[in-house]
Amino acid sequence: MAALAQEVRGCTACAAHLPHGPRPVIQVSATSRILIIGQAPGSRVHASGVPWDDRSGLRLREWTGLSLQQLHDPALVAIVPMGFCYPGKGTSGDLPPRRECAALWHDRVLSTLPSERLTLLVGTYAQARYLPQTKGWTLAQRVRCHAAFAPLFPLPHPSWRSTLFMRANPWFAAEVPPALRQAVAAWIN
Numbered sequence: 001m002a003a004l005a006q007e008v009r010g011c012t013a014c015a016a017h018l019p020h021g022p023r024p025v026i027q028v029s030a031t032s033r034i035l036i037i038g039q040a041p042g043s044r045v046h047a048s049g050v051p052w053d054d055r056s057g058l059r060l061r062e063w064t065g066l067s068l069q070q071l072h073d074p075a076l077v078a079i080v081p082m083g084f085c086y087p088g089k090g091t092s093g094d095l096p097p098r099r100e101c102a103a104l105w106h107d108r109v110l111s112t113l114p115s116e117r118l119t120l121l122v123g124t125y126a127q128a129r130y131l132p133q134t135k136g137w138t139l140a141q142r143v144r145c146h147a148a149f150a151p152l153f154p155l156p157h158p159s160w161r162s163t164l165f166m167r168a169n170p171w172f173a174a175e176v177p178p179a180l181r182q183a184v185a186a187w188i189n
Helices: 002-009 043-048 055-064 099-110 124-130 139-144 162-168 171-188
Strands: 034-037 077-079 118-122 152-155
Touching: 002 099, 034 171, 055 171, 118 124, 118 171, 124 139, 139 152, 139 162, 139 171, 152 171, 162 171
Parallel strands: 034 077, 034 118, 118 152
Antiparallel strands: none
């Protein structure tokens, strides 16, 4: 597992397309019972090299009930984004994750994790890959039907834009974080 994580961290497959250069961010362990598949690191995570080391991470911890220490403990939580490197800024936020990463690495990395695990699918890119049966669904539909996908758990990305999502979907705050915290607690105990 450590060798594979080092191989991922040394990846330069899409370096020519990364305005800030490659800095793959991954956190894995053979004992991780929770897997978080997000989009791609943002600029702050690119600078620190620490996954979810930004405001999105704070909101994700609020939703999951994980402490900072738990989130960054690979024995508990694996973090495998759709794109391992910061893709750069676009016109309305960060660019989408590079497609090369998931194709190159996901099958290999996920095969080394426990087969029984809770997998948080954070954002539409992760959901498109791991919930293909929901093609044509809205993000709100997938998130609201989260129980139907267990042990996969679709979530909106916890960026500042999720505030707009939560305003448009007032059921989210009352239904999803409590169910998510309960699921997370069940998998880490």
